Amino acid sequence: MLNFFQLILIYAGVYAIMAIGQNCITGYTGMLSLCHxxxxxxxxxxxxxxxxxxxxxxxLSLPVAAIISGVIGFLIGVPTLRLKGDYLCIATLGLGxxxxxxxxxxxxxxxxxIPRVELFGYVFMSRNKWAFIILxxxxxxxFYLLFQRLLHSRIGRAMTAVRExxxxxxxxxxxxxxxxxxxxxxxxxxxxxxxxxxxxxxLTVSPASYTFMVSVMVLCTVVLGGMGNGKAVIxxxxxxxxxxxxxQLTGLTNVIPAQAKQMIFGLILVVMMVWRPQxxxxxxxxxxxxxxxxxxxKKKEGAV
Amino acid sequence: MxxxxxxxxxxxxxxxxxxxxxLIALGYTMVYGILKFINxxxxxxxxxxxxxxxxxxxxxxxxxxxxMWTIFCFFIAMVISMAFCAFLGMFIERVAYKPLRNANRLxxxxxxxxxxxxxxxxxxxxxxxxxxxxxxxFENEPIHIGGVTITPHQILVIIxxxxxxxxxxxxxxxxxxxxxxxxxxxxxxxxxxxxxxxxRVISLTFAIGSALAAVGGMLAAFDFRVYPxxxxxxxxxxxxxxxxxxxxxxxGAMIGGxxxxxxxxxxxxxxxxxxxxRDTVAFAVLIIILLVKPDGILGKNEREKx
Numbered sequence: 007m008l009n010f011f012q013l014i015l016i017y018a019g020v021y022a023i024m025a026i027g028q029n030c031i032t033g034y035t036g037m038l039s040l041c042h043x044x045x046x047x048x049x050x051x052x053x054x055x056x057x058x059x060x061x062x063x064x065x066l067s068l069p070v071a072a073i074i075s076g077v078i079g080f081l082i083g084v085p086t087l088r089l090k091g092d093y094l095c096i097a098t099l100g101l102g103x104x105x106x107x108x109x110x111x112x113x114x115x116x117x118x119x120i121p122r123v124e125l126f127g128y129v130f131m132s133r134n135k136w137a138f139i140i141l142x143x144x145x146x147x148x149f150y151l152l153f154q155r156l157l158h159s160r161i162g163r164a165m166t167a168v169r170e171x172x173x174x175x176x177x178x179x180x181x182x183x184x185x186x187x188x189x190x191x192x193x194x195x196x197x198x199x200x201x202x203x204x205x206x207x208x209l210t211v212s213p214a215s216y217t218f219m220v221s222v223m224v225l226c227t228v229v230l231g232g233m234g235n236g237k238a239v240i241x242x243x244x245x246x247x248x249x250x251x252x253x254q255l256t257g258l259t260n261v262i263p264a265q266a267k268q269m270i271f272g273l274i275l276v277v278m279m280v281w282r283p284q285x286x287x288x289x290x291x292x293x294x295x296x297x298x299x300x301x302x303x304k305k306k307e308g309a310v
Numbered sequence: 311m312x313x314x315x316x317x318x319x320x321x322x323x324x325x326x327x328x329x330x331x332x333l334i335a336l337g338y339t340m341v342y343g344i345l346k347f348i349n350x351x352x353x354x355x356x357x358x359x360x361x362x363x364x365x366x367x368x369x370x371x372x373x374x375x376x377x378m379w380t381i382f383c384f385f386i387a388m389v390i391s392m393a394f395c396a397f398l399g400m401f402i403e404r405v406a407y408k409p410l411r412n413a414n415r416l417x418x419x420x421x422x423x424x425x426x427x428x429x430x431x432x433x434x435x436x437x438x439x440x441x442x443x444x445x446x447x448f449e450n451e452p453i454h455i456g457g458v459t460i461t462p463h464q465i466l467v468i469i470x471x472x473x474x475x476x477x478x479x480x481x482x483x484x485x486x487x488x489x490x491x492x493x494x495x496x497x498x499x500x501x502x503x504x505x506x507x508x509x510r511v512i513s514l515t516f517a518i519g520s521a522l523a524a525v526g527g528m529l530a531a532f533d534f535r536v537y538p539x540x541x542x543x544x545x546x547x548x549x550x551x552x553x554x555x556x557x558x559x560x561x562g563a564m565i566g567g568x569x570x571x572x573x574x575x576x577x578x579x580x581x582x583x584x585x586x587x588r589d590t591v592a593f594a595v596l597i598i599i600l601l602v603k604p605d606g607i608l609g610k611n612e613r614e615k616x
Contacts, residue, residue, distance in 0.1 A: 032416070036414070036415070036416055038416055038419050038420070040423070082597075085597055085600045085601045086597075086600055089600065089604050092347065092348050092415070092419060093553075093600055093604075095348065095419060096348060096546065096549055096550075096553075096596075097596065097597065097600070099546060100546055100550075100592075100593040100596065101593075103542075103543065103546070103589065103593075104589070104590055104593055107589060107590065108590075111584065218542065219427075222423060222427055225420070225423065229420055233416075263435050265431040265432070265434045265435040266435070268427055268431040269427070269428050269431045269432060269435070271424075271427060272423075272424040272425065272426070272427030272428035272429075272431065273424065273428060274424070275420050275421060275423055275424025275427070276405075276406050276421050276424035276425060276428070277424075278420075279406075279410060279413070279417045279418075279420050279421040279424070280406070280409045280410065280421065283413060283414075283417055
């Protein structure tokens with residue numbers, strides 16, 4: 007039982023990192039990308055190859071995975087993001103399938119027995135789950151803070167402007183295409199890094215596990231929590247992982263069909279869109295420089 | 311077999327494949343023309359169509375010898391499957407897209423992905439994930455013309471697709487409802503002011519698109535077998551076909567489908583791509599089209615660039 011909770015926490019952490027990337031694309035800039043499974047796959051393979059084949063440290067694979075995913079994101083983003091409309095989602099849907107296709111063709115059996123992660127002489131063993139939980143959630147926190155800073159920076163404000171109204175943003179001197187590409191590349195890079203952590207925990211890579219379903223799960227995580235809201239997305243990751251491990255947790259694997267969770271994810275997307283498009287927690291309102299003022303204002307009111 | 315006949319063979323195979331893509335692409339393009347959004351669930355409606363067609367056909371024909379009766383059964387199955395998918399399409403539109411018509415651009419897309427996921431996994435739950443063969447309703451004895459081999463099922467695919475497209479062209483261009491549909495696609499608020507029931511037009515668009523997808527699904531079933539995730543890749547390629555022809559343009563979808571089929575059938579052997587990576591061709595074509603001529607072959611040259 008505790009074991010499953012630990013497992014949920016580990017995977018929730020991995021998905022939270024992915025969802026932070028997806029949130030940058032979908033929540034901040036309002037684009038629909040459907041290939042986080044692809045970036046996840048790239049990151050996993052980057053770690054596997056760098057640690058196993060080339061014999062370098064796990065920590066080197068993080069920037070490498072980020073760069074490779076980012077470059078792939080850039081290459082796919084440049085032709086599709088110049089255009090208005092939803093070409094990105096169909097191109098990324100294709101890209102996700104292509105990455106998996108290529109991985110399956112080049113390496114059908116996957117890579118196993120990848121060396122363990124080491125930090126200052128401490129080896130992360132798979133059975134010591136708390137160490138992994140701390141490791142992964144530390145990175146969740148780092149990425150959360152980074153992307154929160156990003157949202158409140160000049161770039162983040164430009165992205166939000168693009169989401170709200172492309173024409174208005176362009177007429178205010180924002181280079182719409184540039185910020186779309188920046189957002190997409192950043193999201194892709196974070197997706198790649200999430201793949202590294204997945205490999206670090208499972209120590210195996212198999213091309214069959216990076217299906218479209220992973221992309222939909224990440225999307226569902228963002229939509230469920232609330233698009234554009236960092237905290238909500240992390241909450242979403244925990245809920246989604248809880249749903250997906252619910253049969254194992256309750257020991258009802260024989261009763262609940264394997265497809266049930268996917269159907270629930272589909273249902274979540276439809277139901278959330280129809281009834282609560284802002285997600286459980288809702289969108290983090292843009293509070294640049296006015297939060298404190300409002301707090302003070304309230305105090306004064308109380309005093310008077 | 312000379313190189314020329316070999317390539318003729320590829321082209322014949324490509325045209326059959328392309329005819330199927332065209333039928334499916336029509337659904338994407340019609341919905342995009344009117345609602346300006348990509349109906350992700352379209353590929354899965356195709357899968358549902360193939361399953362319904364298969365079940366009805368098996369129930370009717372049973373283990374009968376291929377002959378007139380089985381061909382008759384095939385068409386009955388096709389009509390039932392079309393009707394079922396038409397209702398399914400209208401139902402999906404009513405439940406998942408209609409409440410979002412005035413929401414932001416992202417909402418219907420996400421909702422469509424949700425619907426697609428529910429359909430494909432629901433099918434996997436009910437029918438299992440193993441793929442099934444669609445039995446040929448006739449003796450599939452190949453016919454040789456010169457060095458080129460054509461199977462009767464390819465002829466069936468082409469005849470049915472052409473018939474469907476002619477019917478659709480007649481409906482859109484010659485009937486009152488078709489005129490309403492074209493008007494809605496041009497300018498929704500104005501057509502509403504002119505007394506067109508836009509909701510009915512949208513429902514009808516989904517019904518027609520889904521019925522065509524059902525036909526496409528049943529025809530694709532001969533080549534690809536029937537399984538719950540068959541709609542994903544076929545649907546994606548059909549969308550590429552719609553983009554090639556110019557999305558929103560009905561003739562464009564027909565031409566784009568056939569063109570993509572030929573490109574895919576000829577491109578893989580021409581570039582020595584292993585058969586497992588054939589899907590990459592369609593995707594590369596999409597990227598090239600988006601780079602060079604994003605409006606497609608027949609698209610109007612009004613690039614929506616911001």
